[in-house]
Amino acid sequence: MALKIGVDIRALDTPFTTGVDSYLRNILAVWLKAGNNHQFKLFGTKRLSADKLVQDFVAAGHKFFGQPLPSKIFNGSMRFLTRPKMDEVVGGVDIFFFPNPMFHALSVFVPSVLTVHDLSAERFQPIYSLKRNLWHKLVDTRREAQRAKAIIAVSGSTARDLGDLYKIDSQKIHVVPLGVSQVNQMTERAMKLPNDYILYIGSVEPRKNVLALLKAFELLQNKFSDLHLVLAGSFFPQKDRAALGAAFRTKNVLILGQVGDAEKRELYQRAKICVLPSFYEGFGLPIIEAQSLGTPVIASTNSSMPETSGGAAILVNPLNVTELKQALDVLLTNQALRDTLIGRGREWASRFTWQKTADATLNILEQAAIGFRN
Numbered sequence: 001m002a003l004k005i006g007v008d009i010r011a012l013d014t015p016f017t018t019g020v021d022s023y024l025r026n027i028l029a030v031w032l033k034a035g036n037n038h039q040f041k042l043f044g045t046k047r048l049s050a051d052k053l054v055q056d057f058v059a060a061g062h063k064f065f066g067q068p069l070p071s072k073i074f075n076g077s078m079r080f081l082t083r084p085k086m087d088e089v090v091g092g093v094d095i096f097f098f099p100n101p102m103f104h105a106l107s108v109f110v111p112s113v114l115t116v117h118d119l120s121a122e123r124f125q126p127i128y129s130l131k132r133n134l135w136h137k138l139v140d141t142r143r144e145a146q147r148a149k150a151i152i153a154v155s156g157s158t159a160r161d162l163g164d165l166y167k168i169d170s171q172k173i174h175v176v177p178l179g180v181s182q183v184n185q186m187t188e189r190a191m192k193l194p195n196d197y198i199l200y201i202g203s204v205e206p207r208k209n210v211l212a213l214l215k216a217f218e219l220l221q222n223k224f225s226d227l228h229l230v231l232a233g234s235f236f237p238q239k240d241r242a243a244l245g246a247a248f249r250t251k252n253v254l255i256l257g258q259v260g261d262a263e264k265r266e267l268y269q270r271a272k273i274c275v276l277p278s279f280y281e282g283f284g285l286p287i288i289e290a291q292s293l294g295t296p297v298i299a300s301t302n303s304s305m306p307e308t309s310g311g312a313a314i315l316v317n318p319l320n321v322t323e324l325k326q327a328l329d330v331l332l333t334n335q336a337l338r339d340t341l342i343g344r345g346r347e348w349a350s351r352f353t354w355q356k357t358a359d360a361t362l363n364i365l366e367q368a369a370i371g372f373r374n
Helices: 019-034 046-050 052-059 071-081 130-139 141-147 156-166 210-220 238-249 261-270 285-292 305-309 321-333 335-349 354-373
Strands: 004-008 039-044 063-066 095-098 112-116 150-153 173-175 197-201 228-232 253-257 273-276 297-300 314-316
Touching: 019 052, 019 354, 039 046, 039 052, 046 052, 046 063, 052 063, 095 354, 112 141, 112 354, 130 141, 141 156, 150 156, 150 354, 156 173, 197 210, 197 261, 197 285, 210 228, 210 321, 228 261, 261 285, 273 285, 273 321, 285 297, 285 305, 285 335, 297 305, 297 321, 305 314, 314 321, 321 335
Parallel strands: 004 039, 004 095, 039 063, 095 112, 112 150, 150 173, 197 228, 197 273, 228 253, 273 297, 297 314
Antiparallel strands: none
């Protein structure tokens, strides 16, 4: 049965690549290529009309609807007045897909499917800024999750958090892991990088535990004087640099900031080790990205990371800098262990594709729409 599917694509309107942006773009690309019978009605800021992916959807016969008001007014109106209804703005749908919690209002007869990537806003509320906590309070993920016909959790860990923290019925939670682009060939060397380096990809915020990685790296420098630490990902705000203090002035630390997809592949492929020392992750995409490109991984023992790494990484206590330093030392010097983790990692990561993620997501949308009608 052909459906009219609304898709909230506001997350694509960002100056740099985010996890949600990447997730949504990859899913949409699969849906567009599949050429199924559904009609997709994309809803986003007016700027997105110039986005190549959006234009490709329109060229294929789907629809794009620009946000009718500036974001602050539009979001505030939906939050406090429950108008305008997004399904009415796009001319009616059978179901609406939200790839992340965001301000929205729908007619009571329109079901929705919501993807929840993590509940870090609940787990780390005391260490987030007042502005960030206020934003999450107003969006109110708990309320959105309770109203949704179905919820997609990107890991079993996030699914458990939804049950534990929000008391969501497990029957309406579906675990759909993220995917990774399967690239087998070696990327051409285009970046000026050190010969030997440890890689961290992600934002700098307290839950990412970058300070522990910097401390562990510092402890290694006497033994590995030519080794570098490369930090790449979201732009590092000045206040975060200040919070980490002198650690950012550590010798042989290279801060790249935001990088493109091709640069990211090169960073992974040339790295000695990829490290994700977080206190909490909803999924931990850098783990399988690194594994898929043949880079051994060290990650934390908590939240989703044991699940995402699939027994093909070294797991450490993120609170123990000495343990992290020892894991780095072993993985830099033990070639047999490196080879084992590289082989296991490639095999494990090959199971995660955006095709699987997109197919499972579309199936949940179809079932939720049909179930709501019945």
